[in-house]
Amino acid sequence: MRLPDLEAWAIFAKVAERGSFARAAEEIQLSKPTVSKAISRLEHALGVALLNRNSRQMSLTETGRALLGHASRILAEAEAAETQARGGTLVPSGPIRVAAPMTFGVRHLSPLLPDFLQQYPQIDMAIDYSDALVDLVAGGYDVALRIAALADSALRARRLCGVRLVLVAAPDYVARLGHPDDPRALDGHKSFVYTNTSAPGMIRLHHVPDGREFVLSQASRLRSDNAEAFLPALEAGLGFGLFPEFMVWDGLKSGRFVRLLPQWEAAPVALYLVTPASALRPVRVNTFIDYLVRAFDHPPWGREDPAPATGTP
Structure with a gap:
């Protein structure tokens, strides 16, 4: 044989x-x-x-x-x-290849890397920052971070934390609108349209007190496949947009941005850690996964409501 x-x-x-x-x-x-x-x-x-x-x-x-x-x-x-x-003493070593969304990765993954690399000096990292949905197996990735309402797939996914989506604008823009409390007041207004979705410019909202739903149709003042590109124009008061909380929480806290329609919410998404289907992974990859799980157990943008929302309560 x-x-x-x-x-x-x-x-x-x-x-x-x-x-x-x-x-x-x-x-x-x-x-x-x-x-x-x-x-x-x-x-x-x-x-x-x-x-x-x-x-x-x-x-x-x-x-x-x-x-x-x-x-x-x-x-x-x-x-x-x-x-x-070897008595279970194998030191994590070797390369880890990671895919992460552009803005989230630069803002919230990159700051974690120095501590991780200092703890594990024999691990090397290769990170691709892109909002494109990569093929983990074909691309040779060990781990991907994805922010989504994740669909079923052959990949293994672990939810790290929730991510709220919030409607925000600059204070003077909200003042010009008259502090609306109904999404119909925004319907058709020119705003910032994120194009990396299945239905760009369509925002499904539900009314928290009674569950009513409304699909807000955005007219485009500025379109982009990267929402961070909107922030200068957002701060200049040129429109409103739907943003993940991790992108605007510091602006909400400082008062540069305010929330719109406090009683209306978009369906939340979550930060997921995604890996190829096999349950067996190299020690270095499991070490990195455990590190991310601890790091995002209490993310900074989810620790408190950073600023009061605007509108009628």
Whole structure:
């Protein structure tokens, strides 16, 4: 009986994890030709291609995606066995690749990194800041942060904290509107439209006291796929918009912004930590996940209502 080529399976998992032969080879300290030969050896034994590759990019085939979970478990079990053999003292080390939303990542993830990297000097980080919805497996990401009402998927998701969406404007803009208490007063007003949604310019609100719903239709004064681009114009009093609380909580606290329609709310979303489907992960990735769970247990924007809302109570 021929034993499985466990080394090739582990190398395949590492290549998929890192998203390239070169990055995998560097991490596991093998030459790129050795890594490539291991994948070819495995594909030949299976009689099917696991990776699509050319001189510029690499991606998993349908079979590769189906088998990746098995390969990842083989690699993770081997790492766990070595950790146990060393008395459970394996120091977290190696690279972690992360995807995070642009504004949230720069404002709230980046400040956490110095402390984490100082605690774990053998871990290296590669972070892609983008509002695009990346493919974790094809992109070789270990972890992604997503702010959404998360749909069902094959990925594993862990809710870190809630994120309220609030309608805000500058005080002088609200004064010109006359401190409205009904969303119909805003309907059709030119404002800031975030385009990275399924229905740009449509804001579904519900009335907290009695549950009534209203779909607010925004006319566009300024459109963008990054809401941070609106902040200078928002502060200048040129419109209103719906923003995640983490983006405007400091402005609300200082009085630069005020809330609109205090009795009307948009459905909240949440900050999720998303990983590929396998429950088995390298020690360094679990270490980072645990760090983020602790860090966002009490996020700064959720500790208090930063400023009174405007409008009729």
